[in-house]
Amino acid sequence: MRNNLEKYRRILGVKEESFQDREREQEQHWEMYDAAILAESSSDWVKAVKKWKECVNETLKQTEECRAQCVMMSQVIPEEPDTVQGLYERAADLSLSLLSCKQMCVTLVSTRPGRVSAVEDFLPLQLEHLHIAQFKAGDLKGAVETLRSLLLFYPTDSDSLSNLELYTQTVEVNTEAQETGPMQEIAKYISRALQEKRLLYFGMANLDFKFSDPDLWTPEDIVPESLRETWRAEKEKLHEKLKQGEKVEEVDDSGFYAGGPVPVVGVTITMDDQRLNGTNRVVLDGVLSQSECDRVMQLATVAASMGDGYRGRRSPHTPHEKFEGLTVLRALQLAQDGLVNQSDARLLHEIGETVKVLMDSYFRSHSVLYFAYTHLVCRSAIPGHQEGRSDLSHPVHVDNCILEPETRQCWREAPAFTHRDLSAVLYLNDDFEGGDFFFADRDAKTVTAMVKPKCGRLVGFTSGPVNPHGVTAVTAGRRCALALWFTTEKQHRDMEREEAEELWAADGKSVVKEEKGEGESALKSARSGRSQGKERSKDRERVTGRRDEL
Ligand SMILES: O=C(O)CCC(=O)C(=O)O
Ligand SMILES: [Fe+2]
Numbered sequence: 001m002r003n004n005l006e007k008y009r010r011i012l013g014v015k016e017e018s019f020q021d022r023e024r025e026q027e028q029h030w031e032m033y034d035a036a037i038l039a040e041s042s043s044d045w046v047k048a049v050k051k052w053k054e055c056v057n058e059t060l061k062q063t064e065e066c067r068a069q070c071v072m073m074s075q076v077i078p079e080e081p082d083t084v085q086g087l088y089e090r091a092a093d094l095s096l097s098l099l100s101c102k103q104m105c106v107t108l109v110s111t112r113p114g115r116v117s118a119v120e121d122f123l124p125l126q127l128e129h130l131h132i133a134q135f136k137a138g139d140l141k142g143a144v145e146t147l148r149s150l151l152l153f154y155p156t157d158s159d160s161l162s163n164l165e166l167y168t169q170t171v172e173v174n175t176e177a178q179e180t181g182p183m184q185e186i187a188k189y190i191s192r193a194l195q196e197k198r199l200l201y202f203g204m205a206n207l208d209f210k211f212s213d214p215d216l217w218t219p220e221d222i223v224p225e226s227l228r229e230t231w232r233a234e235k236e237k238l239h240e241k242l243k244q245g246e247k248v249e250e251v252d253d254s255g256f257y258a259g260g261p262v263p264v265v266g267v268t269i270t271m272d273d274q275r276l277n278g279t280n281r282v283v284l285d286g287v288l289s290q291s292e293c294d295r296v297m298q299l300a301t302v303a304a305s306m307g308d309g310y311r312g313r314r315s316p317h318t319p320h321e322k323f324e325g326l327t328v329l330r331a332l333q334l335a336q337d338g339l340v341n342q343s344d345a346r347l348l349h350e351i352g353e354t355v356k357v358l359m360d361s362y363f364r365s366h367s368v369l370y371f372a373y374t375h376l377v378c379r380s381a382i383p384g385h386q387e388g389r390s391d392l393s394h395p396v397h398v399d400n401c402i403l404e405p406e407t408r409q410c411w412r413e414a415p416a417f418t419h420r421d422l423s424a425v426l427y428l429n430d431d432f433e434g435g436d437f438f439f440a441d442r443d444a445k446t447v448t449a450m451v452k453p454k455c456g457r458l459v460g461f462t463s464g465p466v467n468p469h470g471v472t473a474v475t476a477g478r479r480c481a482l483a484l485w486f487t488t489e490k491q492h493r494d495m496e497r498e499e500a501e502e503l504w505a506a507d508g509k510s511v512v513k514e515e516k517g518e519g520e521s522a523l524k525s526a527r528s529g530r531s532q533g534k535e536r537s538k539d540r541e542r543v544t545g546r547r548d549e550l
Contacts, residue, residue: 013357026065027113028059033139036129037405041444042391045137052130057120059109059123061186066105068521074098089207096203096211100197106214112411116435119407121216124153127186129406135167141177149182152190153217169462169488197222252279252466254421255488256363261347263361264354270457276449278439282362283451285353292347293428294454299344300326300378300428300480303334315366317394321474322383326376329500348482349500355484359460363422372420379435379471380478393435394471396444397461399423399485405444410465419492420463420485427453432477453479 008014035057036051041526055269074094110122131146147164154160181187197218203209205224217239223231237400258280264287271283288296314322328349335345352374360369368408379393397403401410401419412418425437430453436457437451453457463485487493 005456012292025437028060029051029055032058033126034211036133038395040133042501045133048133048140049130049137049139052133052537056123056126056130057185059126060189062109063105063189066108067102070098070101070105074100079183079197085391086407092203092207093209096200096207096209096294097198100209100211103196103211104198110300110533118214119404121153123186123189124217124407126151126152131163140167140170141180144177145180145183149186152182152186155219156166164292175401191382194219194222201227202218203248221293224232245459247268248283252462252464254280254462254464254466255363255367255538256280256365256422257463258282258363259360260364264358267358269362271451276439276451278461279364279466281439281467282458282460283448284358284362284458284460287358287426287454287458288351288428288456290455292351295344295347296376296482297428297480299331299340299348300324300376302311302340303331303376304548318391320389320391322380322394324378324380327496327497328374329503330483332377332500332503346504349497351426351482351485355426355458355460355482356486358458359422359424359484359486363462365488367488368490369422369486369488370490371497372417372492374482374484374497375496376480376482378478378480379474381432381434381474385477386473389473389475392470393474393479396468396470397442398468401444401465403442403444403465403468407441408442410442412464417463417485419489421488421489422486423461423463423467424458424484424486426456426458426482426484428482429455429478433475434472435474435479436472438472440470442468444468453481 030053032051036048036055039045039047039051064320074097106122107118110118110120112119114436122363127150129144131143131150134140134146144164144167147160149162150211151157151160171377185440193215197213200209200211200213201223204211205226216235218229220232262269262284266286267284268286269282271281273279274282276283303324325347331345331348334340335342352371356369356371396405398410398416400416400418401412403410404417411460437453438447439449439451439461440447442465451457461469
């Protein structure tokens with residue numbers, strides 16, 4: 001649907017005003033939510049405060065709009081039910097249904113469009129983030145107000161109580177700040193919710209009304225005695241489920257198993273799962289010789305200056321760095337135009353073949369592996385833009401799903417490249433500052449392992465939720481790496497790579513260079529080992545799948 005909308009937008013004569021995206025209007029709080037998380041990840045606390053406040057207000061607004069819809073719907077009187085009900089029962093049923101509809105708005109508003117599960121405790125979660133951001137931004141009065149609002153949801157929460165003590169004892173807090181009460185809107189929200197819940201639970205206990213409470217914070221004393229035992233048991237079950245979710249998440253169900261052989265002469269395993277504190281991760285050294293690194297670096301320099309930047313954007317991740325990318329096909333086209341050496345363009349292609357052999361062998365699986373996307377990427381620090389910088393060169397992410405650090409969930413859905421199964425990054429140099437690769441926990445904060453790039457070092461891992469990762473800021477110089485992704489889904493194989501191979505084949509040269517004992521190459525055994533060139537030319541059919549890119 002979204003893709004179609006984009007297509008219509010591009011049709012000649014269609015103006016932006018022709019579109020009114022009603023769905024987007026209902027998604028604004030998610031945009032604010034994402035902006036707030038982003039601001040937090042770069043420690044921009046002032047912005048985070050602003051975005052969290054907007055998010056809380058928008059969430060309350062969306063809730064009101066949803067509740068108004070319930071009122072509209074309730075004005076249509078349903079037909080006479082089959083069951084024989086007295087007038088009072090019927091009236092009670094209708095008004096309880098209205099209340100239940102209003103309560104369900106919590107679930108609707110806290111479910112991202114296109115997803116099935118709601119973010120539990122959505123409003124308390126936002127308040128939790130907000131008070132921390134306020135504290136960090138130095139707005140202690142705001143932090144006290146937000147924390148007191150959060151305590152209305154969970155009055156006995158020990159973490160919140162000790163935070164409150166910390167905030168109110170901080171020297172800079174004046175009496176006015178100390179006496180700040182909770183936000184009025186939140187106080188009203190809670191007291192209205194409690195009134196409604198009381199009636200709904202009464203209906204459950206006495207009128208056989210069915211109601212499923214969308215909140216985790218509902219206090220026990222709201223629930224009538226007769227329902228308490230079942231209520232407690234259900235709550236216990238829910239907590240158990242949430243805990244289970246946390247436990248199983250570290251199991252990699254990708255179907256890949258680290259620990260296979262490394263069948264390339266000169267390549268050694270430097271770090272395995274154990275050294276990298278995780279699952280399905282590896283660091284290999286000796287994949288490229290120094291002169292190979294130099295040749296690819298040279299290619300990057302020439303090609304980048306030819307303007308194959310990152311689709312006109314300076315950097316997709318940070319304004320403090322310049323980001324340049326080059327694909328195999330683009331390298332070949334530049335070679336055909338005589339702008340770079342044919343042999344260097346070909347080297348880029350061949351390195352990919354070696355990496356594929358290594359990844360395929362080390363991460364054992366029953367599936368056939370295809371290239372999904374390959375590009376050479378350089379990140380350069382922009383001089384004069386490094387002072388006081390606290391962001392990352394590449395924020396913590398997972399390659400094939402959208403990581404939501406607050407809930408520790410990872411959503412395997414667009415715009416993530418969901419078909420990516422294995423990721424590999426092959427480094428080319430180390431003459432820059434910063435730019436370390438790191439694995440992180442799903443909270444996107446706890447670093448579990450660091451890898452320092454250097455020529456010929458390859459970091460490989462499964463592309464799913466067990467392997468969140470990022471890159472620290474490049475604060476001086478230029479850091480280049482060849483990033484490769486592999487897929488087990490044939491329809492998502494890299495058609496651009498095949499196009500490049502066709503061009504080479506048309507030139508009367510085989511795609512994979514024959515082994516001639518080039519002397520310098522650490523790539524020897526691999527390149528001849530596993531070429532799928534011939535196989536590819538057989539299945540030439542066009543795929544309609546989305547073109548892969550960064
Ligand atoms: O350059 C690196 O070290 C990692 C890059 C990365 O994670 C990515 O492009 O997805
Ligand atoms: Fe990545």
